[in-house]
Amino acid sequence: MPQSETGTDTAEPVTDHDAQAATDADTDGSSENGSVVPWTSITKPTDDTETLAAMTAASAAEPGADDMADASLPLDQVFAVLKNERRRRVLGMLKQTDDKLSLSDLAERIAALENDKPIEQLTSSERKCVYVGLYQCHLPKMDSMDVIEFNKSRGTVARAANTDAVYDYLETAAPGAEPDxxxxxxxxxxxxxxxxxxxxxxxxxxxxxxxxxxxxxxxxxxxxxxxxxxxxxxxxx
Structure with missing residues (x-):
């Protein structure tokens, strides 16, 4: 029996142009002998080892926090701080503790050294002379350079960002090294x-x-x- 025209769909023939387009959509290149090479074979996989090595080298090249702190205080300012004996003594006393020091305690200890007598024997004028000098002159100057952190309202002195940079140049004399x-x-x-x-x-x-x-x-x-x-x-x- 003859087939009905409405019961069967006639497939359209595939042309050479369509076949070539389909092939191009799934491929990314050809080899020298004309064979098609999948695009995934051309893409170079990421080398995690090389990436990690590059990141490590870049991190090593960047200056560390300590180097930035050292470079933030010019050498002439370091010597400007250290040329005064009272400032050196403040730094020496801070170096002996990890905590804050009170201004009154600093003044008493420095006054005792300057007058060569125990703290108990200091007069009020001797204490006041050192206290005023530290409060009005030395500590504010050191605080402005970030060598120390001076809290005027609380009367405390602590280390700051550039303290360690100054310590590199500070010669802490042993007991008896300074002439009596x-x-x-x-x-x-x-x-x-x-x-x-x-x-x-x-x-x-x-x-x-x-x-x-x-x-x-x-x-x-x-x-x-x-x-x-x-x-x-x-x-x-």
Whole structure:
């Protein structure tokens, strides 16, 4: 029996152009001999090892936080801080503790060092002299450079961003490394008085100018001592 035209769908023939378009949609290139190469075979997979190595190298090249802190304080400002003995003592006392220090405690300890006496024997004027100097001059200057953190309202002193950078140049002297000028002056005074007294006793018994010679020697010794103390103090400051 003849087939009905309405019961069967006639398929359209596929042309060469359509076949080529379908092939191009699924492919990304061809090999040299003309065979089709899938596009996935051309794409280079990501190398995680190389990526990680590149990120590590970039991180190593960036300056660390410590380096940035060191570079933030110029060298001339470091020496401007360290040239003063009171500022050096503030930094030395901060270095001995991880906590904050009170301004009154700092003033008492520094006053005791400057006057060579225990804290209990300090007078109110000696305490006030150091306290006012720290409060009005030294601590605000150090705070402006971020060398310390000075809280005026609470009267506390703590470390700041540039404290460690200054510590690299700070020479913390061992006990006894700084000359004890008060002790030396006392020894010279007592020794000079003893020498002069001896000369007065010996002078009547000898024709030599004992007193003149003794006085001349004492003058030379005291002048040399004074010049030495002056030079050392100014070099330290």
């Amino acid at each position: 000028w008060y002790r030396y002056s006392t020894i010279l005074s007592v020794g000079g008085a003893a020498a002069l007294g001896t000369a007065l006793l010996v002078d009547p018994m000898t024709p030599l100018p004992v007193i003149d010679g003794t006085v001349g020697c004492l003058v030379i010794v005291f002048v040399a001592y004074g010049l030495g103390a002056f030079v050392w103090t100014h070099r330290a400051d």
